[in-house]
Structures are given as C-alpha cells and as structure tokens.
Amino acid sequence: MTTPSEPGTDPSLNVIMSERRQLINLAYRLLGSLADAEDVVQEACARWYAMTPQQRQAIESPGAWLTKVAGRICLDVLGSARKRRERYVGEWIPEPLPDRTEWISARPGGTMIDPADRITLDESINMAFLVVLESMTPAERVAFILHDVFRYSFAEVAEIVGRTPVACRQLASSARRRLRDAQAPTAPAARPGIVGDFKRAWEAKDIKALIDLLDPDARAVIDGGGLVSAGLHPIEGSEQIARYLLAIAGMSPGMTILERTVNGQPGLVAQQDGVTVTVAAFDVTGDRIKHIWAVRNPEKLRPWTAQPQP
Secondary structure (H helix, E strand, C coil): CCCCCCCCCCCCHHHHHHHHHHHHHHHHHHHCCHHHHHHHHHHHHHHHHHCCHHHHHCCCCHHHHHHHHHHHHHHHHHHHHHHHHHCCCCCCCCCCCECHHHCECCCCCCCECCHHHCCCCCHHHCHHHHHHHCCCCHHHHHHHHHHHHCCCCHHHHHHHHCCCHHHHHHHHHHHHHHHHHHCCCCCCCCCCCHHHHHHHHHHCCCHHHHHHHEEEEEEEEEECCCCCCCCCCCEECHHHHHHHHHHHHHHCCCCEEEEEEECCEEEEEEEECCEEEEEEEEEEECCEEEEEEEECCHHHCHHHCCCCCC
16 A cells, blocks of 8 residues: 655644544445455545645545545455455455444554544444345445445435446445345344343253244354354254354363344354454344354454454
8 A cells, every 4th residue: 555644744634533433434334344444544544645735735625535535445445355255265254343342452462442433333334234235236335335324415426436426326226125125024123132042052052942042044154264164154044053053162162152242233252261263243033043143264353352462
C-alpha cells in the first residue's frame, strides 16, 4: 500500500480521524473481515495524504470523499474475493466479532482498546445476515449496505458503484429479495437461554440433550482455513452435529466453553489453556438451533485473545 505522508498540522486531521469508525463499520459489513476492513481504511487515508495540501483543501467534505474511496476499494476487493475463496481451504465464514466490552487488541501483548474505534453492534452484523451478504454480487452488496444500512442516497451510491442511481436502486432491491428468500417467512422468535442450554449439554457430553436442542435439519459450518483441523464441508443433521461436538470435546480435555456475545448475539467461545480456539455463532428459530457457524481459523480470532509474547 501507499505510505501516507506525515499529516503534520493538517487542519482536517481531526475530521479524518472522526470518520475512521464509520469507515471501519462500512468496510467490515462489505467485506466480512476486520483485517481487510482495516486495510481498506488505511489505504483510503493513505490516498488522502498522498494528495497535496491544496488538493485536500479543495475537497468540501473529507468524510464523503473518504467514504467514496473506501467504497470503491471494497468493491475492488469483493470483485477479486471469489478467486481468493477458491484457494481457501474448506469453508469460509465472516470474521466473528466480540462484544465491545471484551475486545482485545491483536497487537503483541494485547490490551483492551476503545470500542468506539471499532464496530457498532446491530442487526446488520449478525452472522446470519453476513452469510446472506456473501451470496450477493459485489455491486448488490455495496449498493444495499450503503443505502439500506448507512442511509446514503442512490445518487451517492451511484458515484461509488459507477452505475446510475436507477441501476443502484435495482441492485439494492435484488439484495433485499435475497435476504427475504433466506429467511423463514413465519419463523418464531428464538427462545432465550437456548445457547446456554446447549453449552451445558456439550459440557456434560449429553448427546440426547444436544440433539433435542438442534433442529433435525440443522447445519454446522466450520472454518479452519487450512491452519487447524476442521471439517472441509458443512455437517448436516442434528445427530451428526452432536456427534462431531462430542468428538471435539473428547480430543480436547480441559477445554473451557464460555457464553459470549458473537456479532451482537448469544454465542459460545471455546478456550484451550486460556487461548480462544473456536468462536461459534448460532441461528435459533423458536426452541431449536438451525445453524452453527464455528470459526477456528486463528487468523480470524485475534480480537478474541491476547497473542502470546515471542
């Protein structure tokens, strides 16, 4: 990436820094990766400081300029994501996010960081929502997120996507249909406490209780990224999922299972010797778990655990 020049006493610095949170939130929802989102924001700021002071002063709204640049970078990244995913080992799941009160820096000797610099937790970052976003075309995803989530006008979206406002409206409409099609039309609300019940059944190695808490057609997807052991394909069915979980518990004596907020919803975190090794997000319908997304790729778990000192 381009290395930005020293900002010095640039009067727009405070404005740029104040936009960082908005840009990180936008880029994470577009890319499903905090690391990629941070790279996008760094690149957008680098392009800002690569301009002359006169060029920067001529920009009426630095925030709007940065959003446009970051959106275009995200569009480029999404365009190449399919090729990168073809080389990814096993299933790919969006990077899970901890609750704002539990965020740990990924820097060596990780310490708590100000959650105001990170992701705003709302319904647009729950795992089920992000997984559906993955099924959209890059243009659909950008148009939908910018307009429906961040409330940009279609005229503003058109400048980023490089299409007409009418075309962007159609892209967002298509994205909404994908979301509706992925949702059960009469799905009952999730029963409170079901994830905690699932945790206790897993700890007790109670296969019957696990099966009873899972929908008969439940689906579990595990992302190991080729770096740790994980199923290369989704696991289908309540009994198969329950047996897989018990096998994991049997191979990991001393594993600690914790209830945690994952992407704004109840989830589970498995730790081994104090290090987070798995983060699981759940999709619950009524009193049954329909989907489990378990991330084991350590590169996606850096915000969840302090890194060991070299």
